[in-house]
Amino acid sequence: xxxxxxxxxxxxxxxxxxxxxxxxxxxxxxxxxxxxxxxxxxxxxxxxxxxxxxxxxxxxxxxxxxxxxxxxxxxxxxxxxxxxxxxxxxxxxxxxxxxxxxxxxxxxxxxxxxxxxxxxxxxxxxxxxxxxxxxxxxxxxxxxxxxxxxxxxxxxxxxxxxxxxxxxxxxxxxxxxxxxxxxxx
Amino acid sequence: xxxxxxxxxxxxxxxxxxxxxxxxxxxxxxxxxxxxxxxxxxxxxxxxxxxxxxxxxxxxxxxxxxxxxxxxxxxxxxxxxxxxxxxxxxxxxxxxxxxxxxxxxxxxxxxxxxxxxxxxxxxxxxxxxxxxxxxxxxxxxxxxxxxxxxxxxxxxxxxxxxxxxxxxxxxxxxxxxxxxxxxxx
Numbered sequence: 220x221x222x223x224x225x226x227x228x229x230x231x232x233x234x235x236x237x238x239x240x241x242x243x244x245x246x247x248x249x250x251x252x253x254x255x256x257x258x259x260x261x262x263x264x265x266x267x268x269x270x271x272x273x274x275x276x277x278x279x280x281x282x283x284x285x286x287x288x289x290x291x292x293x294x295x296x297x298x299x300x301x302x303x304x305x306x307x308x309x310x311x312x313x314x315x316x317x318x319x320x321x322x323x324x325x326x327x328x329x330x331x332x333x334x335x336x337x338x339x340x341x342x343x344x345x346x347x348x349x350x351x352x353x354x355x356x357x358x359x360x361x362x363x364x365x366x367x368x369x370x371x372x373x374x375x376x377x378x379x380x381x382x383x384x385x386x387x388x389x390x391x392x393x394x395x396x397x398x399x400x401x402x403x404x
Numbered sequence: 405x406x407x408x409x410x411x412x413x414x415x416x417x418x419x420x421x422x423x424x425x426x427x428x429x430x431x432x433x434x435x436x437x438x439x440x441x442x443x444x445x446x447x448x449x450x451x452x453x454x455x456x457x458x459x460x461x462x463x464x465x466x467x468x469x470x471x472x473x474x475x476x477x478x479x480x481x482x483x484x485x486x487x488x489x490x491x492x493x494x495x496x497x498x499x500x501x502x503x504x505x506x507x508x509x510x511x512x513x514x515x516x517x518x519x520x521x522x523x524x525x526x527x528x529x530x531x532x533x534x535x536x537x538x539x540x541x542x543x544x545x546x547x548x549x550x551x552x553x554x555x556x557x558x559x560x561x562x563x564x565x566x567x568x569x570x571x572x573x574x575x576x577x578x579x580x581x582x583x584x585x586x587x588x589x
Binding site: 220221222223224225226227230237239240252253254255256257258290291292293294295296297298299307319320323325327328330332334350351392394396399400 | 406
């Protein structure tokens with residue numbers, strides 16, 4: 220950050236009263252510009268023993284399979300963001316009321332927090348790959364190898380646990396952190 | 405947003421390929437500036453039947469009582485942010501490993517997501533009001549009236565449920581949304 224987004228004046232890192240961190244503040248209009256981690260919302264949509272996955276058309280990890288996921292937009296709830304990603308990437312319309320929190324992952328080194336919701340699909344859905352996907356499908360555990368997954372950190376590097384939970388329908392919210400000062404997986 | 409934070413060029417709302425929303429893009433250097441909701445992290449720290457609350461020294465709601473809470477900073481995990489707020493506002497050092505997710509609230513109308521963590525304190529703590537607090541204390545349910553609370557939306561407007569959960573030590577993660585296109589409380 221070099222310039223003020225409101226007045227185009229130069230910004231500099233300044234110490235503020237009652238604030239332990241230096242902040243970018245405009246030298247002209249004095250506006251303070253805070254930087255904060257961003258939220259990525261993902262979606263585990265499953266039918267019987269299969270999970271909705273999208274083969275990525277974009278880098279990073281083009282060609283690998285991932286849960287539908289993306290940045291939450293202004294004006295959205297978390298659940299709306301999860302449902303929008305499933306619709307944009309796979310043409311799937313989800314019932315917002317049936318989304319449940321699945322996991323919560325802090326990635327402090329890249330200033331992101333990933334929140335994943337789960338939903339059991341009431342019937343075999345019709346899917347349609349959106350522009351960010353080469354292909355979309357409901358896949359079984361055995362359909363993918365470890366190296367076929369993009370961002371498996373999103374699942375705690377444990378796709379095997381996800382499929383086990385879906386089989387048993389026993390879920391618990393997994394909250395963890397990768398990177399930063401303390402690493403607890 | 406009027407100017408590019410990297411080159412000070414004027415920005416305008418533009419349609420991008422593969423993007424359903426218009427974005428602020430710099431007319432000079434073409435950088436796209438995304439706007440996203442911010443994360444507020446709060447902390448329910450309790451000892452026996454009392455919860456740590458801070459009487460706010462700042463507006464809004466100066467003089468009312470709130471959980472320690474604030475925006476997550478770059479480079480922090482959610483738990484680190486919750487612990488930092490408890491330390492800054494009340495002088496309380498928390499064990500990160502013992503923080504558990506308590507609730508998750510989307511506030512799409514103000515582009516915030518509030519995440520609250522809970523922790524049982526192992527002993528009666530020594531508290532010290534930070535610069536953002538007029539006073540800090542462990543309070544019982546009967547110590548506050550409804551109108552004494554700031555941001556009780558943070559607790560689903562249900563401080564009574566919080567105290568009930570602390571008494572019974574039975575918690576479940578409450579995920580909900582207030583405002584936006586759909587309201588589900």
